[in-house]
Amino acid sequence: MSDGRSDIHTSGVPALCQSCEARHNGMCGALNAEELLTFARHTRVVRHGAGEELLTEGAPIAAYGNVMRGVVKLTKTLADGRRQIVGLQFAPDFVGRLYADESAVTADAASEVELCRISKPALERLVAENPMLERRLLRQALRDVDEGREWMVALGRKTASEKVASFLGQIGRHLDPTVAGDPRGMAFELPLTRAEIADFLGLTIGTVSRELSKLKRDKVIDVGPHREIEIIDPQALEHRAG
Amino acid sequence: MSDGRSDIHTSGVPALCQSCEARHNGMCGALNAEELLTFARHTRVVRHGAGEELLTEGAPIAAYGNVMRGVVKLTKTLADGRRQIVGLQFAPDFVGRLYADESAVTADAASEVELCRISKPALERLVAENPMLERRLLRQALRDVDEGREWMVALGRKTASEKVASFLGQIGRHLDPTVAGDPRGMAFELPLTRAEIADFLGLTIGTVSRELSKLKRDKVIDVGPHREIEIIDPQALEHRAG
DNA sequence: CGGGCTTTTGAGGTGGCTCAAACAGAGTGG
DNA sequence: CCACTCTGTTTGAGCCACCTCAAAAGCCCG
Secondary structure, three states, X not given: OOOHHXXXXXXXXXXXXXXXXXXXXXXXXXXXXXXXXXXXXXXXXXXXXXXXXXXXXXXXXXXXXXXXXXXXXXEEXXXXXXXXXXXXXXXXXXXXXXXXXXXXXXXXXXXXXXXXXXXHHHHHHHHXXXXXXXXXXXXXXXXXXXXXXXXXXXXXXXXXXXXXXXXXXXXXXXXXXXXXXXXXXXXXXXXXXXXXXXXXXXXXXXXXHHHHHHHHHOOOEEEOOOOEEEEOOHHHHHHHOO | OOOHXXXXXXXXXXXXHHOOHHHHOOHHHHOOHHHHHHHHOOEEEEEEOOOOEEEOOOOEOOEEEEEEEOOEEEEEEOOOOOEEEEEEEOOOOEEOOOOOOEOOOEEEEOOOEEEEEEEHHHHHHHHHHOHHHHHHHXXXXXXXXXXXXXXXXXXXXXXXHHHHHHHHHHHHHXXXXXXXXXXXXXXXXXXXXXXXXXXXXXXXXXXXXXXXXHHHHOOOEEEOOOOEEEEOOHHHHHHHOO
């Protein structure tokens, strides 16, 4: 039995938006039912398989998107091929760089991803007309800044084991925000390969694997087959995150 | 002999704003003469000596500011004292974190600094009333994101010498944007001590010093007394930046 | 069951750290 | 004008965390 409130809120809301996280915690929260309808005329839900490229470093940006499901990784690559992941976007994050002609990063689907896609000119027009939308995007950008700075500390000053512990903590928190201070453990599937984790943490695949093995040996986590991780002792993990 | 244009533009503009960079390339560019006057009623120019703390990590934010002169460094510190500089702000950058109760970083004056200060509630009210102001702040935030990501690559994937070369290149570009592709050299005074450079690059003071000596030995730069640096061969510097 | 991918683990090398000493400038006071 | 101090910088010697290279093992899919 649903309450009256949700009836009011969902009346006239496009079907796809009704359960979309972007409407609750993301960009689309700025829009009322009428605006959502306008907005939805320009959007299209697209699905991308793991590894598909959404944006290319140095190439023009054709469209923006909101992550609805899955994980998008943002990477930058040096001339000789060294790679660094500079951000991970989860639902309901916004993907793309407003007010820039070309993307400074490559964005690809780390897992299978569903995106709510909107063309560049369409979003830019909607943003110009709707200050609330712009405010949401500002909040998103500020979150991106904060998160980037958090990782700069890890990249610059943490040891390999601290990096890996921090990474597991962050992923855990993202996939289940209630776990933050919870002393009980949790299990999840890593959205990244070892190589990608290494590119995120500024390490090599070998070091990542060794550190994970160490955490397993010390009964802080359990490492299952196929990227499954169980956090047995969140306290200990937090403690090792520096 | 001034042209007519500047007369139009400066009529009714507060004296302090007339030559302020923030009005030309920063946040205040969003405001017309009338709005600038309203704005100026809430601002005050304050001067801070090198080392003075403007914002403290984990402490409430009392006021925002625009850098008018000097360099502000943003740092994060781990529990055991390891430090990482996560950003440098030059004129006319905005300092502070909108929509947050506490600061995620410590901000201090790296050199003597002049700030155009505005209280938190005052700016928040003005932003709520003026979408153009919000757009400027969004642009600033997006620049901060881009710059942070640029440095994440350096922190995670570049060698010590590449880091130092990149750093000198960035500082040079900031202090004189015309130099970018210019094959001729330039000279400037570093706004940071060796220890601060180390905290920026995720290195130790010894490594920074050694790398600078190496660049000097190789006639790429010249290191004078009192933090003076002359870039002799910008091409070679760029080449070593990775 | 074989072939391709990812992951683990090992042995050895090295870039940047640690620790330590000497040096250089800018004040400060005699 | 010269000690003296204080802070910042340079340089050296040795070491260790993490990388490199390499091999083997696990998992997935046809």
